[in-house]
Amino acid sequence: AQSVTQLDSQVPVFEEAPVELRCNYSSSVSVYLFWYVQYPNQGLQLLLKYLSGSTLVESINGFEAEFNKSQTSFHLRKPSVHISDTAEYFCAVSDLENTGFQKLVFGTGTRLLVSP
Amino acid sequence: DGGITQSPKYLFRKEGQNVTLSCEQNLNHDAMYWYRQDPGQGLRLIYYSQIVNDFQKGDIAEGYSVSREKKESFPLTVTSAQKNPTAFYLCASRGRTDTQYFGPGTRLTVL
Numbered sequence: 001a002q003s004v005t006q007l008d009s010q011v012p013v014f015e016e017a018p019v020e021l022r023c024n025y026s027s028s029v030s031v032y033l034f035w036y037v038q039y040p041n042q043g044l045q046l047l048l049k050y051l052s053g054s055t056l057v058e059s060i061n062g063f064e065a066e067f068n069k070s071q072t073s074f075h076l077r078k079p080s081v082h083i084s085d086t087a088e089y090f091c092a093v094s095d096l097e098n099t100g101f102q103k104l105v106f107g108t109g110t111r112l113l114v115s116p
Numbered sequence: 117d118g119g120i121t122q123s124p125k126y127l128f129r130k131e132g133q134n135v136t137l138s139c140e141q142n143l144n145h146d147a148m149y150w151y152r153q154d155p156g157q158g159l160r161l162i163y164y165s166q167i168v169n170d171f172q173k174g175d176i177a178e179g180y181s182v183s184r185e186k187k188e189s190f191p192l193t194v195t196s197a198q199k200n201p202t203a204f205y206l207c208a209s210r211g212r213t214d215t216q217y218f219g220p221g222t223r224l225t226v227l
Contacts, residue, residue, distance in 0.1 A: 004158070009156070032214050034215070036218075041221070041223070042220055042221065043120075043122075043206055043218035043219050043220045043221045044159075044206065044208075044218040045218070046215055046217070049214075049215060051214060090158060090159070092158075094214065101147075101164065101166060101172075102147070102210060102214060102216065103161065103164075104159075104161075104216060105158075106158030106159045106160075107158050108156060108157055108158045109156075109157075109158060
């Protein structure tokens with residue numbers, strides 16, 4: 001069975017500082033990896049995903065994540081955060097061997113709090 | 117606009133009452149999903165449907181029921197058998213890619 005661990009439930013950071021949100025997964029098969037962002041009382045929005053190819057993936061708003069197979073990690077980073085990045089971030093994994101039914105397994109989320 | 121809509125945004129239920137949450141998508145996606153979100157927890161899968169007239173239980177299906185009579189619609193009924201229904205409910209859909217897209221959610225509160 002797959003699992004996702006987001007060790008940090010909350011990460012406080014000052015505006016314009018760099019941030020890293022950690023995500024580790026456990027799976028016996030090859031996986032797809034996702035980061036979703038959730039603003040208060042809203043649904044989840046896809047931030048970025050790793051399916052194959054380059055291990056470094058980027059979003060349009062400056063976030064990036066690197067797939068590290070040996071460390072089974074998919075940490076999310078941003079070199080300079082903005083107040084508007086305050087939200088909850090979820091890491092999720094799905095396996096490649098069952099693509100007829102894609103089951104996403106989610107981590108418990110990391111709340112990013114950006115202060116001035 | 118293409119997307120997923122959920123209604124209502126807020127729903128209040130009395131104990132012993134069944135309520136139905138609506139989920140509609142106009143993305144022409146075959147697969148649809150229902151998740152439950154509780155504070156401090158990730159999302160947990162309630163039910164999913166890969167095609168019309170077919171659906172399967174997820175990890176926490178007890179106390180819930182669904183139907184999939186149309187490709188665009190996947191309503192979720194929270195029955196009186198669900199002992200702790202207060203939560204945020206999210207619907208998602210997926211097309212031919214490997215990405216699930218989420219609706220805005222319904223917050224259900226039991227009075």
